[in-house]
Amino acid sequence: MLTLKLITEETDRVIRGLEKKHFKDAKETIAKVLELNDKRRSTQNQLDKNLAEVNSISKSIGFLMKEGKKEEAEVAKGRVAEIKEGNKTLQSEMDQAAEDLQNLLYTIPNIPHESVPEGFGAEDNVVERMGGMETELPKDALPHWELAKKYDLIDFDLGVKITGAGFPVYKGQGARLQRALINFFLDEARNAGYMEIMPPTVVNAASGYGTGQLPDKEGQMYHCEIDDLYLIPTAEVPVTNIYRDVILDENSLPVKNCAYTQCFRREAGSYGKDVRGLNRLHEFSKVEIVRIDKPEHSYESLNEMLAHVESLVQKLELPYRILRLCGGDMSFTSALCFDFEVYSEAQKRWLEVSSVSNFESYQANRLKCRYRDENKKTQLCHTLNGSALALPRIVAALLENNQTPEGIRIPKALIPYTGFDMIK
Template identity: 85%
Template structure:
C-alpha cells in the first residue's frame, strides 16, 4: 500500500507511475485519497482543539464552585457537555474519512521504478539475457502430456476423476522427479543462506491483505467461506506475514526465508492450448524465496535472488531467458519484476517458471513491517520474493527437452536426488 507521505509529497510522480501500470483514473483516485486525508486531518485538528478546550474548562469548574460562582460553573458544565457531543460527531467523521481513505488505498497498485519499461502487455517486456543449452530433439519429439502418458508419470484423467481439471496425479518416477526437484531447490536455497519455513497453506483475510492478494486477486483465490480462510496462491503470503506487525532490529536484516508449499489458483478464464498438461494448473508445487531488507540494500538483495534463480536453471541445463517486465505486465504489488522463462523445444514456446520482484515498502506498509535503525527510529522495510522454482513447467521442459530414443535423460545435478539417470 502506498503511504500518504509518498502520495502527498510526490503526487505527480505517483500519478505518472500509476499511469505506467495502466491504472485507470489514476489522477482522480489520488485526488480522492488526498481529499479524504485532508478531511481526516482537518477534523482531527478541530477535535484536538475541542478536547483542549474541554480539558481547560473542566479544570476551571472546580475553582468556580470554590469561589461560589455556581451559575458560571453550570454554564461551563453545559459548554463541556455541548463540546463532548460535537466531539462524538467529529470522531465519527474522522474515523469514516480514515476508513474511506484506507479502503481506497487498498485498490491502488504499487508505483513502478523508473527503470520499468513502458508497455501494455507481455509483448512489451524486454529480454535482458538468454542462456542455457540448445537442444536437439528427435524428429518425432512429443509434448510433455504425451510423454507423461507414454512413461506413466502423470495421470491427468485420474486427477479429473478425483478433483477436476488442473489437479494432476503424479505416479512412480513422475512423483520421484517432483520430489527430487523440491529437495534440490530447498538444498540450493539452504546453501545460499535461506532459512527453511514450513508454513500453513491456508491463511486468514488479514494475511491476504498484508501481501496484496486481497482485494486485488480475490476472485483467483480459493475461499473457504465457512471459516473465511483462503488457500494460498504462493508461499509468499504466509511467509511474508510472519513479519506482520513486527519491529525488527537493523542487525537482523536482511532476513532470508524459503518455503516449499502446494499452491492453489483458480485461474478463472484460462483455456485453450496454453493450459494443456502442466502448462497451467489449479494446484502445483513451488519453492519460494522471501527477503525482508533495508531500503538501501534491497536492490542488492534483488540481484542476489536473480542470480540464484539463474543458477538453478543453469544446473538443470535448461534454455532460459530473463525478462524485465513492462508496467502493464507487472503484478499489482511489484515495483520492479523480472520473469524467468524456459524454452519448451517440443512445444516451441517459452514457459514462465519464476517471477522475482522487489515490492519496495508497498507490502511492508500494509503489513506494518518495520525495523529500528541505528538512530532508534522505526522505518518501513522492503520486501522481496521470487519463485525458486515453480515445478510444473520445469517438469514439462525437463521431460520435453531431454527426450531421446532411449528415454528421458535426467540432468546430472538431479541424479543424486532422483536415484536414476533415465526415465525409460
C-alpha cells in the first residue's frame, strides 16, 4: 500500500507511476485519496479542538459552583453536552472517511521503479540477458506430456479422476525427480544464507491483505468459506507475514528466508495448448526466497537474488533468458520485477519459471513491517521475493530438452538427489 506521505508529498510522481502501470483513473483516484485524507484530518482537528474546549469548560464548572454561580455553571454544562453530542457526528464522519480511505488505498497498485520500461504487455518486456546450453533434440522429439506418458512419470488423467484438471499425479521416477528438485533448491538456498521455513499452506484474510493478494487476486485464490481461510498461491504470503506488526532491529537486516510449499491457484479462464501438461497447474510445488531489508540496501539484495536464481538454471543446464518487465506486465504489488524463462526445445517456446521482485515499502506498509534505526526511530522495511524455483515448467523443460534415444538425461547437479542419471 502506498504511504499517504508519498501520495501527498509526491503526488505527480505517484500519478505518473500509476499511469505507467496503466492504472485506470489514476488522477481521479489520487484526488479522491487526498480529499478523504483532508476530510479525515480536518475532522480530527475539530475533534481535538472540541475536546480541548470540553476540558476547559469542565474545569470552569467547578469554580463557578464554588462561587455560587449555579446558573452560569448550568449553561456551561449545557455547552459541554452540546459539544459531546456534536462530537458523535464528527467521530462517525471521521471513522467513515478513514475506512473509505483505507479501502481505496487497498485498490491502488504500487508505483514502478524508474528503470521499469514503458509498455502494455509481455511483448514490451526487455530481455536483459540470455544464457545456458544450446539443445539439439532428435527429429522425433516429444513434448513433456507425451514423455511423461511414455516413461510413466506423470499421470494427468488420474489427477482428473481424483481431483480435476490441473492436479497431476507424479509417479516413480517422476515423483523422485520432484523431490530431488525440491531438495536441490532448498540446499542451494541454505548455502546462500537463507533460513528454511516450513509455513502453513492456508492463511487468514489479514495475511492476504498484508502481501497484496487481497483484494487484487481474490478470484484467483481457493477460499475455504466456512473458516474464511485461503490456500496460498505462493510461500511469499505466509513467510512475509511472519514479519507483520513486527519491529526488527536494524542489525538483523537483511532477513533471508526460504520455504518449500505446495501452491494453489485457480487460474480461472485458463485453457488451450499453452496450458497443456505442466505449463499451468492449479496445484504445484515451489521453493520461494524472501528478504526483508533496509531501503538503501534493497536493490543490492535484488541483484543478489537474481544471481542466485540464475545460478540455479545454469546448474540445471537449461537455456534461459531474464526479462525486465514493463509497466503494463508487472504485478499489482511490485516496484521492479524480473522474470526468468527457460526454453522448451520440444514446444519451441519460452516458459516462465521465476519472478524476482522488489516491492519497496508497499507490502511493508500494509504489514506494518518496520525496523528501528540507529537513532531509535522506526522506519518501513523493503520486502523482496522470488521463485527459486517453481517446479512444473522446470520439469517440463528438463524432460523435453534432455530426451535422447536412450532415455531422458539427468543434469549432473541433480544426480546426487535423484539417485539415477537417466530416466529409461
